[in-house]
Amino acid sequence: MRADLEGVAGVKDRFKGPIIERRGQVHDGSTTDQRLLDSRGATDWVHTDPWRVMRIQAEFVEGFGALAELGPAIAVFGSARTAVDNPFYALAEEVGAKLARAGFAVITGGGPGAMEAANKGASEAGGASIGLGIELPFEAGLNAWVDKGINFRYFFARKTMFVKYSQGFVVLPGGVGTLDELFEALTLVQTQKVTSFPIVLLGSAYWSGLIDWLRDTVLAQGKISQDDVEMLQVTDDVDEAVAIMVAARENRWPTPAPERPE
Incomplete structure (x- = not known):
């Protein structure tokens, strides 16, 4: 005292x-x-903040342990509402397969729609198909094409895994969740929290309105710089998207992972 x-x-x-x-x-x-x-x-203690801290710690430990030896990986984002007969489902499947053949693990949110398609493409191509699920009231667990999956309670723990273990993002058309992931990645690149981190938007017709708004309104009013807009690369060509990721990997690691055979 x-x-x-x-x-x-x-x-x-x-x-x-x-x-x-x-x-x-x-x-x-x-x-x-x-x-x-x-x-x-009473058992009220399981709902208190100190106990939640332990759960949060456990999610980080499980995530780090499961993904530490994953190797080069790309996160693929897109809408859970993408139907199987939607052209973007086939595009996501193609993305997953070609990323796997280029030697990347494919990480998605583990849900249905575009996420399922990317996992399916990666798994069928013999690559590592990873799903990072989240506890939601309207989704029922990981899709059947996830070969290694982790379910998270907390968004921020899950987002850390995406950023820590992905070397780039490929973003297909999606809604609020996809936009959240996109702009978080953009912010981390802008603030130099991550390096060598390409962001590719697949589907020019879908994303062109967003790019126009960023350029004509946000940039025009001085809220961002031209470099910020140029961080987003838009294409309709899956091969171009994969080539961007491969080029970033070669800049990051002098000896890239071997490509998988067709």
Whole structure:
């Protein structure tokens, strides 16, 4: 106890690990071990913030452990609502297959639609098909083409895995979730939190309105720079998208991973 508090009525130190409590912040006389080993009492503790921290830590540990040896990988994003007979489903499947043949693992959000198609293409091409799922009220787990999957409770833990283990993003038409992932990637590149990180938008008809708005409104008003707009590369050609990812990999690693046979 500090010397200037010695003898002050009611001042008593109580330590709970790294936490110190005094005066009105001293709540009870039990110890952490006692509460752990005493099985009696309510179960509200599983819903408290300190326990959530442990769950969050566990998600990072599981994610890092599962993906640490994955090798070069590309994240493919797109709408979960893309129907099997939609042309973009076939395009996503082609993307997954060609990325796998170029020696990349393919990481998606693990859901249906465009994500399922990219996983299917990668898996059938003999590549690593990875799904990073998220607990949602309207999606039922990972798609059947995910060969290694992790389900997350927390978006921020899941997003960390995408960014840490992907060397680029290929983005197909999608909604709010796809746009969230796209602009997060764009922000990380802009702020130099990640390096050698190409972002390719597949489907010029779908994305042209967004590019026009960024250029004609956001850039015109000085909210971003020309370099920010140029970070987004738009194409309708899957081979071009894969070539951009391969070129970025060669810049990052002098000896690229071998291509898979057709």
